[in-house]
Amino acid sequence: MTNSTSTTEAPIRVRIAPxxxxxxxxxxxxxxxxxxxxxxxxxxxxxLRIEDTDRARFVATSEQEIFNSLRWLGLTWDEGxxxxxxxxxxxxxxxxxxxxxxxxxxxxxxxAYRSFETPEELEALRQRQIAAKLPxxxxxxxxxxxxxxxxxxxxxxxxxxxxxKVPAGDPAFTEFRDELRGVxxxxxxxxxxxxxxxxxxxxTYHLANVVDDHLMRxxxxxxxxxxxxxxxxxVLLYKAFGWEIPRFWxxxxxxxxxxxxxxxxxxxxxxxxxxxxxxxxxxxxNFLGLMGGGMPAPTTESTLAQPAAKQSETDIFTLPDMVAxxxxxxxxxxxxxxxxxxxxxxxxxxxxxxxxxxxxxxxxETILSDAYLQQIAPLVQTRIETLGEFGNLxxxxxxxxxxxxxxxxxxxxxxxxxxxxxxxxxLTVLEATDWTHEALEPALKKLGxxxxxxxxxxxxxxxxxxxxxxxxxxxxxxxxVFGKSRTLDRVRRFLExxxxxxxxxx
RNA sequence: GGCGUCAUGGUGUAACUGGUUAACACGCCGCCCUCUCAAGGCGGAGAGUACGGGUUCGAUCCCCGUUGACGCUACCA
Numbered sequence: 001m002t003n004s005t006s007t008t009e010a011p012i013r014v015r016i017a018p019x020x021x022x023x024x025x026x027x028x029x030x031x032x033x034x035x036x037x038x039x040x041x042x043x044x045x046x047x048l049r050i051e052d053t054d055r056a057r058f059v060a061t062s063e064q065e066i067f068n069s070l071r072w073l074g075l076t077w078d079e080g081x082x083x084x085x086x087x088x089x090x091x092x093x094x095x096x097x098x099x100x101x102x103x104x105x106x107x108x109x110x111x112a113y114r115s116f117e118t119p120e121e122l123e124a125l126r127q128r129q130i131a132a133k134l135p136x137x138x139x140x141x142x143x144x145x146x147x148x149x150x151x152x153x154x155x156x157x158x159x160x161x162x163x164x165k166v167p168a169g170d171p172a173f174t175e176f177r178d179e180l181r182g183v184x185x186x187x188x189x190x191x192x193x194x195x196x197x198x199x200x201x202x203x204t205y206h207l208a209n210v211v212d213d214h215l216m217r218x219x220x221x222x223x224x225x226x227x228x229x230x231x232x233x234x235v236l237l238y239k240a241f242g243w244e245i246p247r248f249w250x251x252x253x254x255x256x257x258x259x260x261x262x263x264x265x266x267x268x269x270x271x272x273x274x275x276x277x278x279x280x281x282x283x284x285x286n287f288l289g290l291m292g293g294g295m296p297a298p299t300t301e302s303t304l305a306q307p308a309a310k311q312s313e314t315d316i317f318t319l320p321d322m323v324a325x326x327x328x329x330x331x332x333x334x335x336x337x338x339x340x341x342x343x344x345x346x347x348x349x350x351x352x353x354x355x356x357x358x359x360x361x362x363x364x365e366t367i368l369s370d371a372y373l374q375q376i377a378p379l380v381q382t383r384i385e386t387l388g389e390f391g392n393l394x395x396x397x398x399x400x401x402x403x404x405x406x407x408x409x410x411x412x413x414x415x416x417x418x419x420x421x422x423x424x425x426x427l428t429v430l431e432a433t434d435w436t437h438e439a440l441e442p443a444l445k446k447l448g449x450x451x452x453x454x455x456x457x458x459x460x461x462x463x464x465x466x467x468x469x470x471x472x473x474x475x476x477x478x479x480x481v482f483g484k485s486r487t488l489d490r491v492r493r494f495l496e497x498x499x500x501x502x503x504x505x506x
Numbered sequence: 507g508g509c510g511u512c513a514u515g516g517u518g519u520a521a522c523u524g525g526u527u528a529a530c531a532c533g534c535c536g537c538c539c540u541c542u543c544a545a546g547g548c549g550g551a552g553a554g555u556a557c558g559g560g561u562u563c564g565a566u567c568c569c570c571g572u573u574g575a576c577g578c579u580a581c582c583a
Contacts, residue, residue, distance in 0.1 A: 019583050054582055119581065126580090135508050136579070161581050181511075190509050190579090198581040205583050229510060229578035252512080252576095259575060290518055290531090297520050297530085315518080315531050332519075335576065339517050342532045352545070 012044025014220050016077075017051045017209065020062030023270035023485055024069040026338065027224060027254055027262060030288045033322075034251055034331075035222045036075045040323045047216060048080035050091045051209070053202045063091075069271035073281045074319050079216075087216040092208050099203040102211050102241070103162050103196060111240035112196060114160045115142040116153045138163065138193045159199040164206075164233060164240070166191045174232040179249045180331060186232040194233045206230060210237040213246060222249040222328070225335075226261070249328060252292050252335045262338050265492055273485040277400060278367055282318065283347035289322050290315060290342075293332040296325055316349060367398060375481045379473035396467040397482055402490060403497060409464035411457045419461060420498050422453055426462055427491045435484040437476045465494045 014035040018028045039046035048070070050063055067082060079085025089095055106112035115138070117125075126136045143165060145153075153160065166188050175185045196207040203211070213221060228250050238245045256266040268274065274284055289295065295317065317325075354362065366372075380393045396402050410419045425447055433443040448458035463475045466487060472478060479487050 017583090021583075051583065057582065115581095117581095122581080130507095133507060137508095159581095163581095178511095184510075186509075192579075195581050200581075202581090204581070209583090224577095225511070226577055226583090250511085255576080257517085261577070287518095293519055295519085314520095333512055334514095335512075336519090337517060339532075342518060345532055348545090 010217065010219050012039060012042040012219050013047060013217050014039050014044060014222055015047035015049050015213070015216065015218050017049045017212075017223075018066050019051045019054060019057070020059055020066060021054065021057040022059055022062060023272050024062070024066045026269050026271060026274070026288070028066070029069065029073055029075070029271055029284070030254055030291060031222065031224055031251060032070055032075045033073075033285060033288050034249075034294075034328060036077075037322055037326050038220060038222060038249075038328055039078075041326070044219075045078045046076075047085070047087075047218070048077040048090065049212060049216070050081050050093075051205065052091060052093045053205065053208055055200065055202065065272060069275070072271070072275055073285050075285075092203070092212065095208070095212070096202065098215070099197065099208055099211060100201070103203070103207070106164075106196070106240055107162065109240070111165055111236075112162050113143055113145070113165050114150060114153075115163045115193075115195070116145075116158050116160045117142065118159075140193060143193070161195045161199050162197040163193040164196055164236060166193055166233075166236060174235050176231055176235045176245070176248060178228065178231075179247050180329070180333060181250070184228065184231070186229075191232050191236070194230075196237075206233050206237065210234050210241075214238070214241070214243045218246055220247045220249060222251065225250045225253050251331065252333055254291060254338045255335045257337055257339070259335065259337065261335075264489075266496065267338060267340070268485075268489045270485045270489070272483070273489050276366070276483055276486050279343070279347050280350045280362065283343065283350040285319055286315075286317060286350075287343045287346050289317065289326065291336040291338070294326045294328060294330045295322065296327065296330065316346070372481070379477050379481065383473065393473055396469070396472065397478070402466070402468040403494065404464040404468045408468070408470055409461055411460065414457075416498075416502070420495065420502075422451055422458075423461060423465065423491065424495055425451060426458075427488065427495065430484075430488060430491065435480060437480055440476050440479065462491075465491055 016028065016032045016035050018024070036046050038044065048067075050066070052058055052063070063081070067080075070077070077083070079087065079090060081088075081090040084090075092099075103112065107114070122138070125139060129136045142163075168188065172189070173185050173187045174191065175183050177183050194206050195204050197203050212218075231248060231250075235245060254262040256262055258266065260266070262269055264270070268277075271284075275281075297314075351359065351362075364370075376394055376397060380390060383393055384390060391398075406416060409423075410416050414422075426444065429443050429447045430440070433439050444458060444462070445455060447453075448455055453461075459475050460470060462479075463472050464470060466472075466475070466479060466482065482490075
């Protein structure tokens, strides 16, 4: 029932499989780091695979940003969409034919079946189950359709999904070994007949993931803990195909300060944000290495071997240090809080350790780059009388603690509650909008019309949040220059802070 | 609700996987240095290891239960 051990012989191959659905996420970097270390320590290969099977959430620029962010952190991969490799293509949207063939296999060997319900019907079923206080699950209505019925539906041209036929009867459970936790068992009555192929012909994560991991010879699946619950489905799939099962390592989930799964509302999660806000990649990777432990305690010998090193600085290490000393098996299973305070301290340590030359270079590459200043200059040229006033108008682009007082952001005709509610709407719109002047302007104006906020007050509110002031360079241009990640984060931080403020007043 | 996972100061971790006054770092407080602020130095408060039972000469570490937190419960990943 436990995994085959023959994978031990195979050359180690691991992978990360991010979805291009938005900004690259710190969680991706964390899992990427662990995979990277695992591969580098074992002479293995680290594969990057893009899981772009969700066409509804697909973001065109996302893939490139994932590449950039991982490279920024130094997490280089051996095979991937941009590098190629022996088991490509490494983009799932280019592998649809492979999935189709494999689904056919399952259909013929009876481990999967077609399900012809419409999304509406399934939603209705769900609602009925929830109302009846039953666990919402597919009822298996089409598990045993007759061939005649299937042919009839097919002839009608009815859309269908393909579902996994979770075995009934003996054994009535699936077990697998998590390398950090031991054997985990799921009763089949608790495993849903998961959709493997959507009606649009794209596979779901579960199918694509298993097929690709097998075809790409992945020996160790190192992923986040949120996948534990779906692992039995994956194991069942490996078995349905008659394939060897890889080792599973489920890493703890990064958390917000309140211990919930890390989320953009409560914490910056975009790697682009961290880069643009001036975090050094060495600090970020070091900090991620601290999450969950994994670095052995310093031995007496090693401290003696480096008498010059400050003993207190055992929290400070580089990526090569980690390759040399990190051990996945030492990972702590409690979800670590991604604590910005400590990350900032670490970043400060790295900044102080820079030579004056490289510190200057770091500034010139980021916050004081020519590219950035060239974008800013036209925004202020007509608005200043001496060059010395440059800072007066652009302070908000270089500061990280902007927080307008209520007098500034609440319009005369509105209450603070209305204002904050509208700001939340603005955030939602901004999140879904391309970061260009042409796209932002109509999107914001449309929202203003719907909610009956004048253009002036609409824009003024955002201006206040972004700049902390009612006077600034043009809003949209400023937002474009400041960047989507940082702007959105500033709005989120504003909303969260105001929410807390309102609560403490009560 | 069901299923699963987890549990050491406020936070991140350590403690030869049964024997320590439970250690280090961040944060916090104080002192020193200092034109300020940092940095740096020195010192301090803060957990008896979620709780309750076992096993053991002895449990942070092993077993059981409870509680809590978190995750999953989609034609999203």
